[in-house]
Amino acid sequence: MVVAATPLWRMGVRNDISDLLGFIGREDVWRDRLQDVVAEHLMPALEEFDLDDDELSELLGEPWPGVLWGCGFEDFLGRRYGEENIVDLYLKRRGWKETALNREYFAALRDTPVSLYEVSNVKPGVSMVLQDLLGGAEPVSVLEQSATRSLKKWDRIAVRILAGRDLHVLSGALLAFSEDAVELLFDGLRGALKLKKRDAMRLTTDQLQGCTPVFTSAWLFTALPRAMFPPQPTFCNSDGDDIMFHDLRFPFAAGVTQKDVAACLDGVRNFLPEGPRFWTWLVPPRTRPRKKASGIMLDSQMADGTVLGSLELKGKSLLVTVNSVARAAKVEALMTKAAGERLKRPMTTIRTVEQMMAEEGPEQPREGDDEVPPQIARQITHDYLDKHYRETLDAPVPALGGKSPRQAVRSESGREEVLQWLKLLENRSAKHDDAAIGEYDFGWMWAELGLQDHRK
Template sequence: MPASHDLNGLMKFLSRDEWRERFAEVFDDHFGPILADGDMEFEELAEVLGADRAMTLWGCAFEDFLTQDFEGEPSNIVDEYLKRRGWKENAQTRAYMGALRSSVMSLYEVSDVVPGQSLMARDLLRGGEPIAVKEGTATKTLKQWDKIAARIVPVLGKNILAGSLLHFTREATESLFDGLLGVCGKRNARKLPAIKDEDLRAVASMFTLAWVFDALGKAMDMQMLQNAEGDVFMFHDVRFPLAAGVTQKDIAARLNGIAGMSQENAQFWNWLEYMPQGEDRPKEAGTLSLDTVMDNGLRVLGNVELKGGFLCLSANSAERAEKGTALIRRAFGDLVRTPLTEIRTIQQMMAERPAKDGKTPSSEMPPELAEQVIHEYLDQHYRETLDQPVRMLGGKTPRQAVKSQTGRQKVAEWLKYLENQTARQPDRANPTAAYSFEWMWTELGVHDLRR
């Protein structure tokens, strides 16, 4: 946060007994249901979501606290601080604190992002036209049609974002809308009515709760991913140094003698689940498996590859790595030395993308040609999609949906979702990142809703 928007003085003021106890009440509104449900402390929540996210979440509760009027005197921390300590702050900081005092947390749709400078924000809860916001930090990562929960405050003639901003996924947005419909007594309504400022202030904690439940669920799902045997995903790379004089022919003979080893080429084997002839692979009803399955229905338990002077076993769990290691040691005996094992979580594997050589799938052809080929494919794909049922449109095709006013709104949201997912492509050199959906807005006749 810029020095001119420094809230350190207010935060120190928070340590006073009368404010510390009141802040605990607001903090509990924002995090109590989550911490109680998970039987955890805030510090444990921070370990799961990360320190930076935890600080942003704490800031959401703090900014909400700044708007609160409590019984008795003093009733508001900002009023009291400016009265007693305001003379220490510059004019811009005082204006910022005053703006936060009367601020409202809302959900905005972002457009026309100029990195490092500005964005347009459309209030999805209070309605109205998009407003221009001066912003230097968040605009470096925000993309077209992102949805954010934030406080936009006027300071000395400019609209700026307060310090705590939450990026809302589609799932978190739906959860928030469902909660707000319930609060408004419109649970069965199709559309959320415009909400007044005072009503939004009363439900500020709902933004935090909706965001955290979504983020926490995704984080826990990622940590608890399992393979078909129910083992936790943990990638193991086991490297066996080869003894002197071992030849490629020796390796092939030993590996091909292991039940389930299927040779792909001179240096690579798939390690498949072994099913004796006449037996069928057992079906796991309702099991979600991220394992690779071959055309013959056999699951890939791992891979074995000859790399230089090493025989390398890769498996996605500790249990599979242990079993594969035992098989190789039994088959190879003294032909391999004591192995070295590298262990990586699925998060670490994902963080390693794109590939270490930095190449994209299209790097074997000129970038201009790759982009043309991929864009032509996307044109064909989305043109076919216009006549296919879309889940976000209630099972209707886009062409069917635009025949009603409600359907037009849903189609606009769907197109924004497609554009947003493309804009968030991490590799900006990827040809899909430059794909334009402009023609779809025009063909479906909803271009007037692209704002």
């Protein structure tokens, strides 16, 4: 996500830093100090990934080279070298040439540390509310034009909030932090400040000022791998197994009828008849995956349990569909025990998630089909999401340690995990390309879990 803060001190008034930059460039000692500070922000990642400045720019593209340089520049403006500070020196020598607004802006950059903020109450093109996650300050409403058009509720951003005479605005260097970048940032801050994991993350202005390069490094160490090696989504089932679809076709032995096989299937525990030729392989709900799970869970949930697969009689064969290697082996053993020699050994077709998606592809509208009105399509989508998330509240969620949201919310630590999970769901939905999904209201889930007071 590309996010650029409006470089304004008063809305509609652009800051001019050209004279300040010229002043820095004319004095070797200050020019070298600026270069050193920018290097502190960039070099750890450049060295780790064996990149130079040009390669970094090519990988990330616009506007990131300028934003990253701005992170170092804003840090440099707050640095003190003995009793000297570049802003103090510049305002003393050349401040008479600057407007009052520019003098205020430079002084605010000098005195304001970067911090990590959580976004809420976004009014695109106008303002948003930011909650300081490190400094402990009260939430503030910030006037902002460009960034509010791309930021969504519960996003996390690293930026400086500059307090003016009658309003708050953002500095020009803004980095949007992903979930893993936040985790890396916290680890980096604990290491730099020698904090223990159980220590509250409440930092002073001096601590934040001294750790500014850690913010840029945490962002780069997560952004660069994504740019160099774009991540592929991973999928698992409720057993924690990687998703691999298996279609097992069991041919009937000579003289065997569908009625014979149906009688065998009806005798298998957890095979739930759904009609004369169709069964669902269903097991009671699980409180957690059997092994550590990762990725997106694809299993279907029903009121009575988790769906492990489906079985259907077709002609002279039984077709069984499951979504993992382990389940394929288990269902083959079940069928061998239940049907014996009535069924021959299965012929198995294996497909990945990507192959399934490619086979299905987007459904093309047929000529003459009536187009579904947008309001009806939106209602259908929201009804589906309601059903899906109601099932999810009672289903094991990997991000909650395999507990369901209703189970996790009963403990204090679990409640915090559920809060972060809800924020992540809502944040991802808001960023979705499909407007109907992006507009979905998660408020009922917060209320259902008793967390509505935490939804600012």
